[in-house]
Amino acid sequence: VQKRSERTRKQITQSALALFAQNGYGSTSVAEICRTAQVSKGAFYHHFKTKQALFVELLETWLAQIDGTLDQSRWEMDDVPQGLMAMANATRGFLRQADESLPMFLEFWSQARLDPAIWNATIAPYRRYQRYFSSMIEDGVAEGSIKKIDPNLGAWVIVCFAVGVLLQCVLDPEGEDWGDISSQGVRVLLDGLARRDS
Amino acid sequence: VQKRSERTRKQITQSALALFAQNGYGSTSVAEICRTAQVSKGAFYHHFKTKQALFVELLETWLAQIDGTLDQSRWEMDDVPQGLMAMANATRGFLRQADESLPMFLEFWSQARLDPAIWNATIAPYRRYQRYFSSMIEDGVAEGSIKKIDPNLGAWVIVCFAVGVLLQCVLDPEGEDWGDISSQGVRVLLDGLARRDS
């Protein structure tokens, strides 16, 4: 059956993911991936045109997963600030995969600078998230829970903070409890954004 | 004179900086650096034990510069929030070097994951900055301008936001006016941190 093909493919992607996350994209050779995946080079290049193509596919799978996760929690809120806090808390679990796959972010970012195709795939999501937060802020302003500010800027502030936490978590996973910092940061940001009646 | 030695060294470091920033550390060969610096390989390896050693030196020079910049603005404030805002505004100029040298951050981060020596050099400063902000927050609490929160967490929130802005600025320099976002973000954070009298 064609089950075998899929299994091989999955072995490759998983091995690649692990190795890229551990040693970086540049320091991981195709031969190493094949060895880890117990697959021949012929098989590898049958499934992926290039090492980079595999990388891009990993990136896309990855982003699709994240999108899925975010879409879920999108509708579970009554109040905008509550919604944001919920999302911040949901991040905790996400940040715990530190060693496994989070480092891939750094790889994606690095490669994005050098390859336009990867850049597009990497950057696009941020814009999407920003738009999402932007509309949340607008909603918050409408419902009176958030003070009047430029929703675009506000959204970018949130995105930047999130990305910053992510980066720190990748660079220094043992250093701090980044989940705590994420929650705390969002709370502070929300306090700063909150509408205040004198 | 021994001037020649220094000039050679400077040519190498400058060429390397430019090439690393443009094409990345991994994609820049020693030969290319030598070609750009109009220097022979022998000269290169006379001044630097390794490609990595050069990289580390660049990193250290870089960090020293940043420290210098930050130290300047440290004493110019009467009020903690004002001080932070001043620093945020000072960042604007810094973020404008986007194309020239900011991309080096990404390179440093990438390599930090793979090499402990670089990791130490790269991570240490964040801790220093965090401590600095932490003491600022303590001062703020003492002077009554900032509400009571864990100074550690607060400081990390600031660092994360700053790092996030930096990363976005590197990845998408044309996308937004990151200086604006930086200022705006700090303002929101300060509003969130401000002590409020009911």
Added chain:
Amino acid sequence: VQKRSERTRKQITQSALALFAQNGYGSTSVAEICRTAQVSKGAFYHHFKTKQALFVELLETWLAQIDGTLDQSRWEMDDVPQGLMAMANATRGFLRQADESLPMFLEFWSQARLDPAIWNATIAPYRRYQRYFSSMIEDGVAEGSIKKIDPNLGAWVIVCFAVGVLLQCVLDPEGEDWGDISSQGVRVLLDGLARRDS
């Protein structure tokens, strides 16, 4: 029906012919042939034991065609010199296929040097042609239209000239009107071979 088998075979041979002629034997991969012929690798290796086997088959088909062409014009002459001229003129049409299939000659020659089997198949015809011309010259001497020379050498001279024109035509199809040169050359050769009564 078993028609399908033959159609597949023909698609493969035709695609291979075109690709070999265009990119050369060594630079044409089996995968490329299969792609062009819209056939899977399985089908290819079902019909041909090896890439080389296909090549040999192409060679043989090719030679059979040429033999057929030459056999036609063999009997239409009354006079040996006239016969040769007629053949030379007949070549014009042949030389016009320059782009399509003539380049295969060069491929055959190249491979002939490296592979004995191909060598035999490629060289044999020349000897046959030489013998043919040799007997023509003998006839010419007998009928008094050609002066007394070693028919063997004379025949080789003709073959060499023909082969030379062919090679030039393959290498520089746009450069000259090789048909003209062929005719002109044969005329000069005939003048040189003609018996002359002082």
Added chain:
Amino acid sequence: VQKRSERTRKQITQSALALFAQNGYGSTSVAEICRTAQVSKGAFYHHFKTKQALFVELLETWLAQIDGTLDQSRWEMDDVPQGLMAMANATRGFLRQADESLPMFLEFWSQARLDPAIWNATIAPYRRYQRYFSSMIEDGVAEGSIKKIDPNLGAWVIVCFAVGVLLQCVLDPEGEDWGDISSQGVRVLLDGLARRDS
């Protein structure tokens, strides 16, 4: 000293020449060349940017040699036909290198079809030779030793014949005494070109 460099370079070119002539360009790997030349790959790629670059250099050296040879015999003739015959006879020695380096011709021709750069270098000389013969024929017409024909065509006839002999000599070095055939052919051609007074 820099003598070493030249020696290495020469070892590479000589080994390459021998291997290309014996096994063909495509079937000779860089590793094999290095092994034969007792040189490391690093040395190889220090001297030649590419396998092809080495090939082109061989081609150019080769052509320069031939040009040199032809230039020598250019002035040794009183009479055009005699000059041509002298050149034909001089060819004998040239054709005797059959095994050593003549096969390179075939390699050059093969590659010329595939690579424009090589094509230029390979084709250009033929045109030069043709021009040379063309002016010889003009001289011959002027001095009355050659009959009136288009010097261009006549020159191409000579070139084609020469190339044809060369090709045959490469393909079937043992088959015939190609030196003889060359001489004989030129004689016939001269008879055909000779002006004849009735």
Added chain:
DNA sequence: ACTGACGGGACCACCCGTTCAT
């Protein structure tokens, strides 16, 4: 201080032919 030829190793991509299932 500097030169550049050099060693040796690795890496990505590709390619030919086989195998198993259909």
Added chain:
DNA sequence: ATGAACGGGTGGTCCCGTCAGT
């Protein structure tokens, strides 16, 4: 008879660091 996954191996290129020589 055909399709697709696969195996194993090679090929060209490049790159880092060294070392003899200036």
